[in-house]
Amino acid sequence: MTDYNELTPYKDAINQCVRCGACQAHCPVYDQARQEGAVARGKLALAKALLEESVTIDSRLEEDVSLCLMCGSCVVKCPNKVPTDKIVGAMRREISNRKGLSLTGKTVAALTGHPPLLKALVKTADVLSPVLFKKVPQTSGLRLRFPVSGHAQRTLPAVASKNLFTELPEFIQGRPDKPVVGLFAGCAITYIYPKIGVAMASLLNHLGYSVFTPRTQGCCGIPARSTGDTKLIEQLNRTNLEAFKAHEVAYIVTGCASCHSGIGETDPNSTEEQADFAGKVREIHQFLYQEGLADILAALPTTKERTRITYHDPCHLKTKGIINEPRALLQSLPNTHYEEMENSDLCCGLGGSFSAHHYAYSKAIGQRKVAGIKASEAELLATACPGCMLQLQDSINHAMLNVQTIHILELISKALALDQKWK
Amino acid sequence: MITEQVHTALQNVVGKNNVYTETADLITHSYDATQKEYLPDAVIYATTTREVSDVVKLANQHGVPIIPRGAGSGFTGGTLPIQGGIVLVLTKMNRILAIDEDNLTATVEPGVVTASLQKEVEKLGLFYPPDPASKEFCTLGGNVAECAGGPRCVKYGVTKDYILGLEVVTPTGDIIHTGGATIKNVVGYDLTRLFVGSEGTLGIITKIIIRLLPKPAAKKTMLIQFASIEGAAQAVSTVIRGKIIPTTLEFLDATTLACIRHNSALDIPEECRALLIIEVDGDADILERQAATIIQLVSELDVLHTEIAETEEQSEAIWSVRRSVSPNMRKINPDKFNEDIVVPRSKVPDMIRALEKLSAKYNVPIVNFGHAGDGNIHVNVMVDLKEPGMPETVQRVLQEIFQTTVDMEGSISGEHGIGTAKAAYLPMEIDSATRKYMQTIKKALDPLNILNPGKIFLESTI
Numbered sequence A: 001m002t003d004y005n006e007l008t009p010y011k012d013a014i015n016q017c018v019r020c021g022a023c024q025a026h027c028p029v030y031d032q033a034r035q036e037g038a039v040a041r042g043k044l045a046l047a048k049a050l051l052e053e054s055v056t057i058d059s060r061l062e063e064d065v066s067l068c069l070m071c072g073s074c075v076v077k078c079p080n081k082v083p084t085d086k087i088v089g090a091m092r093r094e095i096s097n098r099k100g101l102s103l104t105g106k107t108v109a110a111l112t113g114h115p116p117l118l119k120a121l122v123k124t125a126d127v128l129s130p131v132l133f134k135k136v137p138q139t140s141g142l143r144l145r146f147p148v149s150g151h152a153q154r155t156l157p158a159v160a161s162k163n164l165f166t167e168l169p170e171f172i173q174g175r176p177d178k179p180v181v182g183l184f185a186g187c188a189i190t191y192i193y194p195k196i197g198v199a200m201a202s203l204l205n206h207l208g209y210s211v212f213t214p215r216t217q218g219c220c221g222i223p224a225r226s227t228g229d230t231k232l233i234e235q236l237n238r239t240n241l242e243a244f245k246a247h248e249v250a251y252i253v254t255g256c257a258s259c260h261s262g263i264g265e266t267d268p269n270s271t272e273e274q275a276d277f278a279g280k281v282r283e284i285h286q287f288l289y290q291e292g293l294a295d296i297l298a299a300l301p302t303t304k305e306r307t308r309i310t311y312h313d314p315c316h317l318k319t320k321g322i323i324n325e326p327r328a329l330l331q332s333l334p335n336t337h338y339e340e341m342e343n344s345d346l347c348c349g350l351g352g353s354f355s356a357h358h359y360a361y362s363k364a365i366g367q368r369k370v371a372g373i374k375a376s377e378a379e380l381l382a383t384a385c386p387g388c389m390l391q392l393q394d395s396i397n398h399a400m401l402n403v404q405t406i407h408i409l410e411l412i413s414k415a416l417a418l419d420q421k422w423k
Numbered sequence B: 001m002i003t004e005q006v007h008t009a010l011q012n013v014v015g016k017n018n019v020y021t022e023t024a025d026l027i028t029h030s031y032d033a034t035q036k037e038y039l040p041d042a043v044i045y046a047t048t049t050r051e052v053s054d055v056v057k058l059a060n061q062h063g064v065p066i067i068p069r070g071a072g073s074g075f076t077g078g079t080l081p082i083q084g085g086i087v088l089v090l091t092k093m094n095r096i097l098a099i100d101e102d103n104l105t106a107t108v109e110p111g112v113v114t115a116s117l118q119k120e121v122e123k124l125g126l127f128y129p130p131d132p133a134s135k136e137f138c139t140l141g142g143n144v145a146e147c148a149g150g151p152r153c154v155k156y157g158v159t160k161d162y163i164l165g166l167e168v169v170t171p172t173g174d175i176i177h178t179g180g181a182t183i184k185n186v187v188g189y190d191l192t193r194l195f196v197g198s199e200g201t202l203g204i205i206t207k208i209i210i211r212l213l214p215k216p217a218a219k220k221t222m223l224i225q226f227a228s229i230e231g232a233a234q235a236v237s238t239v240i241r242g243k244i245i246p247t248t249l250e251f252l253d254a255t256t257l258a259c260i261r262h263n264s265a266l267d268i269p270e271e272c273r274a275l276l277i278i279e280v281d282g283d284a285d286i287l288e289r290q291a292a293t294i295i296q297l298v299s300e301l302d303v304l305h306t307e308i309a310e311t312e313e314q315s316e317a318i319w320s321v322r323r324s325v326s327p328n329m330r331k332i333n334p335d336k337f338n339e340d341i342v343v344p345r346s347k348v349p350d351m352i353r354a355l356e357k358l359s360a361k362y363n364v365p366i367v368n369f370g371h372a373g374d375g376n377i378h379v380n381v382m383v384d385l386k387e388p389g390m391p392e393t394v395q396r397v398l399q400e401i402f403q404t405t406v407d408m409e410g411s412i413s414g415e416h417g418i419g420t421a422k423a424a425y426l427p428m429e430i431d432s433a434t435r436k437y438m439q440t441i442k443k444a445l446d447p448l449n450i451l452n453p454g455k456i457f458l459e460s461t462i
């Protein structure tokens, strides 16, 4: 009897799959692969077979289990809401618990488990720029979500010279009548796009909140969940729990759609403390919208020259029903013209460690966005997830379009011309 | 098990990496929407007609069954490898080869998903009407093999009404062509019709020539609540006698309404015992008049409330009532036996009454809804199979349902086909001489019984 302690809690959920096949219409990976092993139904059949011990973990099963972005698109459309994304996560943990981590998994662990290492490496070089990346040895932790081996064609942004924590004080005082809000930055905002983090802190502070950005916070755990690294997931959970303890925070906000899932979701093995923490997590756009920011923006004097913008739905927001809030904010901007694009809710194709394993599929999934972006004639493609920004920019570059991806928070803070009071 | 020799021969035909035989592969191709499971011996994804033909020839040489598979959304087990063999998947043959705006035809490969063809032709102002509820994921090859239908069939007919011609790989591996690109064609036997609904037992469809229509300019949705099922049934006949053929005429019976009442976008009072959703399409200016005529025609018939959607949102709200049925039904009991019987339109109330009696007799919930316009009733027997004796009870209930259907001159399947799920009931509806005729055809075309064996006919009567 094999004890699948990660997968077993999902037994009932797995059995809820009625094999209707509806997920075929919504899975971006199936859309490319058109093979049953790639779709939710196939993976659930394998999960069931594992629990029934009619299959063992072998390389073929691992391959099928690797073909998932954990985007949750199938879950929302499934008549029984079978949480395939979570079940794939559990299967990946079973795999790595038994067979150790794959190469990508190991590099993710090396980086996300050791912020100082990531920090040090980022400091010394423009690590994600392709030229320098090639000099990085195969086994280096730098390969994160973007190992270059096998897909040297990926274009990557330059890394910021200073990370978020050097740009932002750990505590920014707000108005006395407003509570403290914890700022969860996540790896991409911390190291690649610190200006998004700065914008987020300025906005929250502008609304009166004190902002606490603990230095000791770690990765949200999405890449680790994606590779199934049980130990690392637990380690990161503990790190983040501890990090936010120094202040009594009312909410923990994040400007990264993936992080929002990473720290805001629980699983059947979560402790009460983790559930409490997850309960405080807020998505920044939804938060700002509820704070009435759309009205504040709409009241600003409009400009004559307007930049044409459009919006991409990150899977991690779309599947949680956060669809209107980012749009409402964008549509209220005084200096832009919003144009909805076709297929705005199609996945960008990044998906945790997916693009590292399957860059060809990842790229093909991303290319499905291009026609819509082009037809919208937008100059700026706004979104609410730095991961999507990276991937979309890569797709745009390959299609040779003159479009820039941008985070909504950057647009808002620019429109409000916020100063950084702490400076 | 396929032998090493067959394995190598298959690899030579489709390439080394395209013959899948690992346990994981077999598991992921062992089921369809019936939730039954049978492991195949190998899985192949075909990419060309030539490959299909070569694989079939090999299967004949070595006596290995071949099971064609589309999206695996079938409800009757058509693509289950019940005797093992090679599952031949067609989802990668998914190109739309041509859309001919002059002749209103489309030529497609069998793996094209129904809704993707619809989307493409609608961009050009054209229309492919058959709309199975699975259209977002089922394949056109599967639709042809099952002769799929949908709500729009009242007005527009079913899949067979839109198939002009086919390219088929026969059970012995020959490539043949039936029909053609013209509406009129009387040269030779009408083999196209033979293949439509043949459930993958007579040939593997590798190309489909489809007839298209101009896309109707507009549509209008109505919802009518009735105090009795008789009222709703009479309304259906009255509308049709009034010389209006709506695009869709969907009904929900009292058991269905009970499941969704508390979870519905619209208010459905307790007195409401049946509900019709009617949609008409055509030029915008005649739709107003048609809608008014329908409401007026049915007004005397136990009507409690009528609603005509004025906006797209209102129409959506009406359809959301229909869509809420499946998710809410599961709350009654975990296991669902979904049958798609058909009775003559006028017999719908009798059938519903009979189903209510059966439900009381066996003490199992039976939820009914469906396409009132063509008498196609989705009968859902909702049970918990874990209850002692339940599997046997279900079999008895189903047997009685089918018998009642046939007694009313109806048919035991309107859309989903026979496959393995209904094979046992086939003799109830088709007499032995007719069955023998059908099996003679099968035997002549597939002497070794290679292609999808064990489907439609339970036992060999010849």
Ligand SMILES: Cc1cc2nc3c(=O)[nH]c(=O)nc-3n(C[C@H](O)[C@H](O)[C@H](O)COP(=O)(O)OP(=O)(O)OC[C@H]3O[C@@H](n4cnc5c(N)ncnc54)[C@H](O)[C@@H]3O)c2cc1C
Pocket (backbone or CB within 6 Å): A019, A020, A021, B032, B033, B067, B068, B069, B070, B071, B072, B073, B074, B075, B077, B078, B079, B090, B110, B131, B132, B133, B134, B137, B138, B139, B140, B141, B142, B143, B144, B145, B146, B147, B148, B149, B150, B151, B199, B200, B201, B203, B204, B205, B206, B415, B416, B452
């Ligand atoms: C949620 C849901 C709703 C549904 N709603 C409807 C509905 O409204 N109306 C309706 O009619 N059906 C409905 N169905 C049933 C099903 O979708 C249809 O029968 C559909 O036509 C099957 O297509 P497929 O591609 O999934 O075929 P599969 O299930 O893969 O195969 C079905 C049969 O066709 C054969 N076959 C497949 N491709 C080929 C080919 N190229 N050549 C020869 N044989 C082939 C297979 O051997 C098998 O016998 C529904 C199913 C589900 C799960």
Ligand code: SF4
Pocket (backbone or CB within 6 Å): A016, A017, A018, A019, A020, A021, A022, A023, A024, A040, A041, A044, A074, A077, A078, A079, A080, A081, A082, A084
């Ligand atoms: S949509 Fe849900 S129930 Fe249907 S096959 Fe996919 S996972 Fe299973």
Ligand code: SF4
Pocket (backbone or CB within 6 Å): A026, A027, A028, A029, A030, A038, A039, A040, A067, A068, A069, A070, A071, A072, A073, A074, A075, A084, A085, A088
């Ligand atoms: S989570 Fe996304 S990638 Fe994974 S099976 Fe579901 S839809 Fe496909």
